Amino acid sequence: MQDEHTATLLDYYTRHQASTQWRAFLTALAEEFETQLETAQLRELMSRIGVRFADAHPPGPCATLDDLASFFNATWSSLDWGFVHLVEQxxxxxxxxxxxxxxxxxxxxxxxxxxxxxxxxxxxxxxxxASALALHQVDTDERHALEFRLAKAA
Structure with a gap:
């Protein structure tokens, strides 16, 4: 559970992380996308963009979860895109x-x-x-994190 100060700092960081020059443009872009496509289509489009991004930033050898976390964090950190925690359940x-x-x-x-x-x-x-496993986003109460789960396909 986050204390009040941590939540306030994360709220501030979230609001100010994206460059001011891009916020109005990205909001307008998103609004236009939403007038043209359904949510499922937008999710598919963003997923395909994510695949292109991953292809442009290939992983090196990752033999352990620590290696995987290091790769994810180095990639996102180099772009000021936050950080990742991996939790094995x-x-x-x-x-x-x-x-x-x-x-x-x-x-x-x-x-x-x-x-x-x-x-x-x-x-x-x-x-x-890990192509035999399925990855999907899950809803959580954490407003500063997005959670994805990798598991056996249903």
Whole structure:
């Protein structure tokens, strides 16, 4: 559980992380996208963009979860895109991505913009040999993190 000061700092960081020059543009872009496409189509589009991103930033050898976390964090840190915690559970691997600058697209876009990360993570994990497993975003109460889970396909 976050204390009040931590939550305030994360709120501030989330609001100011994306460059001012891009916020109005990205919000307008998101609004136009939403007039042309349904949420499922927007999620698919963002997922495909995530795959392209992952292809442009291929992982090196990742023999352990620590290697994987290091790769994810080095990639996102180099772009000021937040950080990742990996948590191995009995039934799945949780990928918690904190402080992604997706809020720059505006609040309504929060339904579909995380699919960018989902597509990137899915592509990287596929390249590393986890193609038999399924990755999907899950809703959590944590407003500063997006969670994705890698598990056996249903």
């Amino acid at each position: 009995e039934e799945y691997l949780a990928i918690a991505h904190f402080c992604a600058p997706l809020a720059a697209f505006g609040e309504p876009a929060a339904r579909w913009t995380p699919a960018f990360l989902e597509g990137a993570y899915r592509q990287w994990l596929h390249e590393l040999g």
